Amino acid sequence: MLVEISVVEQRYQAVLEVRAGSTVTDVAERFGVCRQTVHEWLARYRDDGLTGLADRSSRPRRSPGQTAPEVEALVCELRRNHPRWGARRILFELGRIGCPGPIPSRITVHRILVRHGLVDERPRRRRREEYLRWERDRPMELWQMDIVGGVMLADGREAKVVTGVDDHSRFCVIAAVVPKATGRAVCLALVAALRQYGVPDEVLTDNGKQFTARFNAGGGEVMFDRICRENAITYRLTKPRSPTTTGKVERFHLSLRRELLDEHPPFVSVAEAQATIDAFRHDYNTDRPHQALDMAFPADRFRPNTDDGIALTLPPSLTAAADEIGPPSPPAVKRVTGSAARATTATNHAVEVTRTIPASGNMTVSGQQFWLGPAHAGREITLWADTTVVHLLLAGVRLKTVPSRFSLTQLHQLLTDGGRPAGPSPINPAPAPPGTAIEVERTINACGLLALAGRQHPVGFHLAGQRVTVRIDHGVLHLLGSDRAVLRSLPNPLTTPEQGRIRDARPAGPAPAPDMQPLRVDRRVSSRGSISIARQKIQVGIGHAGRTVTVEEADTTFRIHHGDELLAEVARTTTRPIARFKARKPEPPRRRPDILAPPSEPMSRSPQ
The missing domain is CATH 3.30.420.10 (Ribonuclease H-like superfamily/Ribonuclease H)
Structure with a gap:
């Protein structure tokens, strides 16, 4: 009868045969291994006994080629500060600002970003070498x-x-x-x-x-x-x-x-x-x-x-x-790299000044204008300024960022006129804890799309061109106007990792007023008594076929009205935004039942 023995038992038998007097060569040939393996078994049995013959991990104790933790932390910091930088740009910046260790390869930088969840791994369509790039041989051609x-x-x-x-x-x-x-x-x-x-x-x-x-x-x-x-x-x-x-x-x-x-x-x-x-x-x-x-x-x-x-x-x-x-005259700025760039940044001091917004909403500081709108007239605002950028903060919350036209002489003059040395830049505030509400300022583009976390989300053509405050509170996304009135509420289309990648996000302010006006859209009931809104089919009743009804959107329900009558209220099961706000066809005129067509009069015959 065949008896199956474990690998540890076989190694133990080989050790016992050698200790009983057999040669290592004969034992290695009988068990199908090399002589060095038998010697290793003997050493492990001598040091640890029978437990030393168990399987051990072959993982090395150290990896000389592993990326230093300081380099990995710097790669992640560059990516978080500049979400649009890829592995090639980050590798270039490592050599530009000085890497604390050996500069890694491009694929190593990419793997660091993927490991920390800063880049989504996507399948490659074609190799980069397969793309044919054409360009002229010289400039001005x-x-x-x-x-x-x-x-x-x-x-x-x-x-x-x-x-x-x-x-x-x-x-x-x-x-x-x-x-x-x-x-x-x-x-x-x-x-x-x-x-x-x-x-x-x-x-x-x-x-x-x-x-x-x-x-x-x-x-x-x-x-x-x-x-x-x-x-x-x-x-x-x-x-x-x-x-x-x-x-x-x-x-x-x-x-x-x-x-x-x-x-x-x-x-x-x-x-x-x-x-x-x-x-x-x-x-x-x-x-x-x-x-x-x-x-x-x-x-x-x-x-x-x-x-x-x-x-x-x-x-x-x-x-x-x-x-x-006349020809445009861009400012002549000399570009420096390496240690010279770090020295220039060190001497480029930032200044903070406090000013009161005038009634027009257009504030001027040292010859540079900042538009804030009449809604903020009379409020105090803080300017964080250096020679490259100006941040406008209201009660500690950054409203906008514009390029700076201040020179070092103007910054020193602002210090003399009541300014103070500025702290760290507010452009990268600490991320909000997971699960807390956040806000961010955005402008709806001409197509009614909202840019968040690298994607475009449709919010409606009627909001095109407006500057809104986007408030994300758990599963709901609110669009707030300048007076923090709710313009529209939508299901939150972003996942938790995507919310962490939103640029310029900040902890949310007070919740919007509860007396907000819900979104109302028109739909025409089909011949089968149903309507479709955001690709969700709702049965209203065949008795209402042909009527134009009003659909009132809430956070979790849809309410269907015909005039002042509430026809139905159903749970919202779709996460898609509403893209159509009017009925496709106008409602045909309905004839009153009490108005009848006049009967046709019989034709009178003329006498023969």
Whole structure:
């Protein structure tokens, strides 16, 4: 009969045979192992007895290649302070600011972020080497131009931005804010860039009517065509519906929207929007490394062409207006790296000052204006300012952040006029404990979408362009107006990890007033007596078929009214937001039952 013995018993038998007089070679051959293994069993039995023959972990006691805890903590801190930085950018910044240990590889940085839940692991579609990237061989050989919207003004208008990017260096040569994207405004932006940087060899645009008359009924030549022709610029057009052809300028639009326009409050004027976008453009050109350029800066690869000695030829109708505007003059800031950058930051002292908001809501400090709105008139606000950024805090809560135009001389003057040395920057407050309500300021974009945790959430076209306070309290998301009145309440679409990644979040203030007006939408009852709201089907009754009813949204229920009559109240089982607010078709007129058609009179016959 076969008897199965354990591995420990077999090792014990091998040890007993050796101790009984058998040679190690014979025992190793009989048990199918090498001689070194038998010697190891003997040593373990001699030291620990029978327990020493049990299976042991082969994990090494130490790992010389393990990333130092200081480096891992610095990687996580950089990611939390800059949620849009990936592994490549974090690796670049480690070498830029000085790493406390050996610099890890890119994949090590990525694994650190995944291990700490700072990056969601996603399957790779294609290898990076399989993408074919094309670019011109030298700067000023090709400019890509386009127009982008999304610049919301305080009076409800939407301005446009005329943009241009050098194909070789990714250097932004044009970022002009215009109230309307007319052909004349686009040409003025192009002329200002030509005067500042010189004339490129080629210009590439899409088929917008500001650039070409290609699809106009009359055809002909527009002013943009004429400027290119008279200055020997080869003008190229993309194929219709081919945005990837101008992919470099479209990528600039994505960064502009994500990092500035989606999170910025409405601008007071076009001039303020232009100053803010100029600051973003300067940072984009000089202080932001690009992965497509092997982490080089666009300003390092760009070379203007202003010394060619050829005068710029302009149409007579455009010359006077171009002379009035003149070329843009961004501030000349010298970029430093390494220890020099740390020394510059150390001498860039921040200042805190307290001011009272005037009745107009437009406050001026040392020549720089800050729009806060008449609703905050008479309240005291604290400014945390340095030479790069200004934070506006009301009762310790940060209202907005704008680029700083203060010089070191102006900061010292603010200290003399009653200011005080500032503490740490309020841009990265401590995260709220899990389960507590949080708030964040956001602007609803022109499509009625709200940007939270890297995703867009539909909240309704009727809120487009408004600056709201988003309050997340457990399973409910409230949108609050300037007076903290509830504009709309929705189911919370974010998970707990996503709530921890919300940028600029703070502990929530007092709960909104309970007498808020619920959202009301119209629906028409189908022939089967049902309606659909947020993809939830509700049965009202076949007796109400064809009627237009009003649906009142609550946190957990839907109430269906017809006039003053409450038809039904059902539990809300959907988490989708309401995207349609009106009935699809108008309700047909209903005939009163007491009004009957007049009977037809019999025809009278004429006498024969």
